[in-house]
Amino acid sequence: MLRRRRIGFTVYESDQSLTSRPQGYRIHVDEHGDQALARVLPADLYRLFRATAGVPRTRTPVFDDQLTRLTVLEPADDGVHLAVNRLTLRQILLSGVRDAVVFGRRLTRHTTAADGRVTAHFADGTRVTGDVLVAADGVNSAVRRQYLPHARVVDTGLRQFYGKVPLDERTRHLFLPEMHAVFTPIVGPNKNYVGVAPVEYPEPVTRAVTRLAPGVRLTDTTDYMTCSFGSRPEFLPCTDEELHAMSGERLRAMTLRMIEGWHPRVRRIIEHWRSGTVFPLTLRTSVPIDPWPTTNVTLLGDAIHVMSPAAGVGANTALRDAAGLATALGRIAHGEPLIPALAAYEAEMIAYGFAAVRTSAANGHRMLGQDPLPA
Numbered sequence: 093m094l095r096r097r098r099i100g101f102t103v104y105e106s107d108q109s110l111t112s113r114p115q116g117y118r119i120h121v122d123e124h125g126d127q128a129l130a131r132v133l134p135a136d137l138y139r140l141f142r143a144t145a146g147v148p149r150t151r152t153p154v155f156d157d158q159l160t161r162l163t164v165l166e167p168a169d170d171g172v173h174l175a176v177n178r179l180t181l182r183q184i185l186l187s188g189v190r191d192a193v194v195f196g197r198r199l200t201r202h203t204t205a206a207d208g209r210v211t212a213h214f215a216d217g218t219r220v221t222g223d224v225l226v227a228a229d230g231v232n233s234a235v236r237r238q239y240l241p242h243a244r245v246v247d248t249g250l251r252q253f254y255g256k257v258p259l260d261e262r263t264r265h266l267f268l269p270e271m272h273a274v275f276t277p278i279v280g281p282n283k284n285y286v287g288v289a290p291v292e293y294p295e296p297v298t299r300a301v302t303r304l305a306p307g308v309r310l311t312d313t314t315d316y317m318t319c320s321f322g323s324r325p326e327f328l329p330c331t332d333e334e335l336h337a338m339s340g341e342r343l344r345a346m347t348l349r350m351i352e353g354w355h356p357r358v359r360r361i362i363e364h365w366r367s368g369t370v371f372p373l374t375l376r377t378s379v380p381i382d383p384w385p386t387t388n389v390t391l392l393g394d395a396i397h398v399m400s401p402a403a404g405v406g407a408n409t410a411l412r413d414a415a416g417l418a419t420a421l422g423r424i425a426h427g428e429p430l431i432p433a434l435a436a437y438e439a440e441m442i443a444y445g446f447a448a449v450r451t452s453a454a455n456g457h458r459m460l461g462q463d464p465l466p467a
């Protein structure tokens with residue numbers, strides 16, 4: 093959208109490349125995420141996004157550790173529910189704007205001049221000045237720490253090991269048909285859980301590219317199930333430090349010990365975890381804060397409203413922010429004063445963003461044993 097409206101921008105990304113560290117696997121895209129992508133992407137890229145997005149079942153079963161169905165959650169709406177591969181989505185987002193992204197540039201701090209213009213300072217000693225600084229730097233946001241030091245990010249009390257099982261002739265039969273839903277939790281003692289969720293491409297990725305957007309480069313990925321195990325740290329037989337030093341193989345072995353006595357099908361699923369894909373996560377959440385005075389520094393996504401994944405909406409909220417902010421920047425480019433336009437974006441973002449933080453925390457508390465949000 094910014095490109096179409098001829099608004100100059102540069103993204104400074106601390107990673108060396110799109111694939112230099114594991115970023116996760118499946119992502120659930122809902123109505124908000126889908127609408128945001130429809131607004132910001134050129135038509136061919138949006139069609140490619142839809143063509144590479146799986147459509148999971150919307151009725152979600154909840155099982156206990158013996159695979160007894162405890163309940164079936166009906167979707168709250170008839171809206172869009174898509175299961176996309178993160179890397180595929182990121183490659184689509186990067187298409188056509190690769191020249192505006194500088195990899196390997198970590199922001200360390202920012203300064204604001206008397207006229208409001210902002211200078212970003214980077215770890216390599218370089219600096220860049222612009223009209224607006226957008227903090228899209230995720231949960232550990234360096235911008236948020238400096239700009240809103242009272243905005244807290246806290247431990248949810250949940251640890252998750254995140255991996256995948258390729259869906260092929262050896263593994264497809266392990267998953268019940270109803271497990272091809274948005275996200276299927278299998279909840280055992282102490283609310284320890286195994287969660288499975290499919291990414292199933294409607295057609296081969298390369299064929300979708302040739303058909304809809306030749307010239308775009310997407311990694312040719314095939315179907316898989318993301319498969320995670322979650323627990324509270326007090327139930328794990330190791331410290332956080334040890335956990336984060338463990339290989340995928342050791343995480344798989346520890347998970348199998350933690351789910352001893354669970355239904356053999358669940359154990360077989362974990363046995364099929366591709367060990368090289370498994371990594372541990374400490375799940376964190378922001379604590380909602382009151383609105384702040386708007387300046388030329390603004391924020392979006394996890395940088396301001398990181399939330400537990402229990403509602404599957406963190407990225408959808410970030411995409412919604414991005415579309416709203418791009419619209420505000422478009423109005424500014426057409427002559428609207430900068431601060432009121434950014435203030436309108438922030439007022440909306442703060443309301444729905446922190447509402448999503450609260451909903452995610454409530455879901456996580458009820459289903460997975462997440463700590464309640466601090467007062």
Ligand SMILES: Cc1cc2nc3c(=O)[nH]c(=O)nc-3n(C[C@H](O)[C@H](O)[C@H](O)COP(=O)(O)OP(=O)(O)OC[C@H]3O[C@@H](n4cnc5c(N)ncnc54)[C@H](O)[C@@H]3O)c2cc1C
Binds near residue numbers: 121198231375
């Ligand atoms: C297990 C799990 C499952 C999830 N599933 C879903 C789901 O199904 N649906 C959903 O909507 N959400 C989901 N989420 C949430 C989602 O992953 C996040 O909300 C989303 O990635 C946030 O996007 P973001 O761009 O704000 O931050 P990020 O994706 O974290 O991106 C921030 C970027 O900034 C870069 N960066 C960081 N610091 C600096 C710096 N100092 N200088 C320059 N660059 C920097 C980082 O390298 C990174 O590339 C899930 C989260 C988890 C943990």
